[in-house]
Amino acid sequence: KQEVTQIPAALSVPEGENLVLNCSFTDSAIYNLQWFRQDPGKGLTSLLLIQSSQREQTSGRLNASLDKSSGRSTLYIAASQPGDSATYLCAVLIKAAGNKLTFGGGTRVLVKP
């Protein structure tokens, strides 16, 4: 059974510092890995999707890497801002599981002004 783990569970940084969020998964037979942002009382917003054949994806200040062989992904957020405060979730789509996403527990991020 695929397990997805996110460390740390919570993170607090001063504004301007770079953020590094980690995600690990146990089954390397994945189609893709996706990073989401979740604000309180809101749904999930997709940030980046990395296909299994890719090593990284970038969007603005966000960069996500994928190392399938070691079962790891890292989300980097450069020059953090208070508006980046949210919970960040990673999710994998595994080949044996059809179209359902398997999520990690999330990392709660607080960026202090």
Next chain:
Amino acid sequence: GAGVSQTPSNKVTEKGKYVELRCDPISGHTALYWYRQSLGQGPEFLIYFQGTGAADDSGLPNDRFFAVRPEGSVSTLKIQRTERGDSAVYLCASSLRVVRGSYNEQFFGPGTRLTVL
């Protein structure tokens, strides 16, 4: 265009009662998913519809949970004899038709927060 909508946004009920949670997917999306997110955890898959039929209901925790999508659009998640452990945020997502070997991005609604007293 409009995103995925879910009603109600909040539902408080008493143990043993029956509840229905509704999801309106993005127009044109034939695939619809339900996930459950307990406090401090990531969402967990419950059930997935392709059109009107449940293509995968392996995540439903027990037979108190049931979901329907009679016309291939709106879906209702039904929970009988609710228990305190059912308290969670129930998220709905939709996507374009799922084709074997490919992935269509899932778009999530804001969720329904269910509290069972």
